Amino acid sequence: MTPRHVLISGAGIAGPTLAWWLVRYGFRCTVVERFAELRTGGQNIDIRGAAREVLRRMGLDDEVGARGTGEIGTRFVDCDGRAVGEFPQTPGETDGPTAEREVLRGQFAELLHERTRDDVDYRFGVQVDRIEQPADGAARVTLTDGTTLDCDVVVLAEGINSRTRGRLADAFGVHERRLGVSIGYFSVPRVPADAQDGTWWRWYNATGGRSITLRPDNVGRQRVTLSFRSAPVAADLRSMDAQKDVLRRRFAGAGWQSDRILAALPDVDDLYLEDLGQVRADRWSDGRVALLGDAAWCASPVSGMGTSLALVGAYVLAGELAAHVHHQDALARYEERMRPYVTRAQKLPPGAPGVMHPRTRLGVAALRTAFRVAAAGPLRRFETTLFQPPADQFVLPDYRHLRAVETATTEKG
Ligand SMILES: Cc1cc2nc3c(=O)[nH]c(=O)nc-3n(C[C@H](O)[C@H](O)[C@H](O)COP(=O)(O)OP(=O)(O)OC[C@H]3O[C@@H](n4cnc5c(N)ncnc54)[C@H](O)[C@@H]3O)c2cc1C
Known part of the structure; x- marks a missing residue:
């Protein structure tokens, strides 16, 4: 029997x-x-939640835990760095801003690659150029290096700005929704003398629809986000210098640690600027081609669910492909199972992300009051209104009986 071949982009x-x-x-x-x-x-x-169970089933939960960033919770601060509300991470709780498993994306990507590279044919520096789907057999994919591959299923897992999806947008009925906030991500050196540099995710709101956050990592630095209300800017600012200029102008005089952060900007070499958005697609498959992860349903970082949905979605798609001989049945079942979970994750808290970026002094003061009240205990439910990832609202199908299946019948037509 020939194993079925899946091309993942x-x-x-x-x-x-x-x-x-x-x-x-x-x-x-x-x-x-x-x-x-x-x-x-x-x-x-x-x-979070069901995704952590996927990690457990992959035997990776402890390793990811060992690579944790050490963040113990989220603390909203005023311009003097005083806490206005604190939300410690509680083991077993999945709905706070700091999740049970916080890991640097790059370290997690490396771990996944390390655990698959011996069994998977990875090809870097190439893309899908063309996909043909003859009525009577496998999809024929031509890559940009001229290679052609016959595949039972092609999965586009290309992230929010997926190009191949873009070329097939009509097939999937894709709508992109901009959220009116842009974020610059980068890292700065930790200040050893500052005891607060290292444990909490600190979050500061300034007027003008701006917020600054600093959070620890496990490589001795502080991870910065500078987010601001804005029409989309990232696509027009290709050079890092131009991006730094925008951040410098937007955050001058913002208060709290803005001077320290802007002073470090010239040496920053890991800046990534993005305009927050969501992807909605009417269908996640077209024939033998399927969408997965942010390419299918980007819920945006505001949801706190991007990686969790990617893990759960990959688990379900693989299980359904293994459970069904015909790709149409597998892809239909994958969508049926995942769609309600994704729809819930895409529902952002009311007014988000704007509500987290007030423009006026009064708005900032009101938000701080809300954090103070929410953190006070009996009203902790407010926290779940602001940070409401529905991570647990999914029962993972059990595909463990499929593990014994070593090869599957190659389907025809
Ligand atoms: C560099 C980077 C940094 C990120 N930083 C953060 C962060 O700090 N916080 C956060 O919450 N989320 C971040 N994300 C997004 C986060 O990884 C996803 O929301 C989530 O993990 C879902 O993952 P995904 O695999 O669907 O998409 P992604 O992690 O975005 O992966 C998509 C992959 O597809 C590749 N790709 C794109 N187009 C093509 C193409 N045409 N052909 C072949 N390959 C293609 C990309 O290079 C990338 O490697 C980041 C993503 C990237 C790529």
Whole structure:
């Protein structure tokens, strides 16, 4: 019997996780990645609820835990750094801003790659150029290096700005929703004398729709986000210098640690600027081509669910492909199972992300009052209104009986 062949485009989080599971079910996997090497950029990502159970089933939970950033909770601060509200991470709770598993995205991507690279054909620096779907057999994919591959299923796990999805947008009925906030992510050196530099995720709101956050990592630095209300800017600012200029102008005089952060900006070499948005697609498959992860349903970092959805989605897609001989049945069941979970995750808290970026002094004061009240205890439920990831609201299907399946019948037509 010939193993079924799945081509996965995108070696981020969703793609390698899918490959990990498919290999266990006896599939042959090829992963293509647009960049010349694995992308290890990014800051803290959250792994919550059902996604943590996926990690456990992959035997990776302890390793991810060992790579944790050490963040103990989220603290909202005023311009003097005094806490106005604190939300410590409580083991077993999945709904706070600091998740049970906080890990640097790059370290997690490396772990997934390390655990799959011996069994998966990774090809870096290439992309899907063309996909043909003849009525009577496998999809024929031509890559940008001229190679052609016959695949039972093609999965686009290319992230929010997926190019291949863009070319097939009508097939999936894709709508992109901009959220009116842009964020610059980068890291700065930790200040050893500042005892607060290292444990809490500190979050400061300034007037003018701006917020600054600092959070620890496990490599001795502080991860910064500078977020601001804005029409989309990232696509027009290709050079890092131009991006730094925008941040410098927007955050001059913002208060709290803005002077320290802006002073460090000239030496920053890991800046990533993005305009927050969501992706909604009417369908997640077209014939043998399926969408997965942010490419299918980006819920935005505001949801706190991007990586968790990618892990759960990859687990479900792999399980359904293994459970069904016909790709149509597998892809239909994958969407049926995942759609309600994704829809809930895409529902952001009322007014978010704008409500977290007040423009006026009065707005900032009101938000701080809300944090103070929320952190006080009996009203902790307010926290779940602001940070409401529905991470637990999914029962993972049990595919463990499929593990014994080493090869599957190659389907025809
Ligand atoms: C560099 C980077 C930094 C990030 N930083 C953060 C962060 O700090 N916080 C956060 O919450 N989320 C971050 N994210 C997003 C986060 O990883 C996702 O929300 C989530 O993990 C879902 O993962 P994904 O695999 O669907 O998408 P992604 O992790 O975005 O991975 C998509 C992969 O597909 C590749 N790709 C894109 N187009 C093509 C193409 N045409 N052909 C082949 N490959 C392609 C990309 O290079 C990338 O490797 C980051 C993503 C990236 C790529």
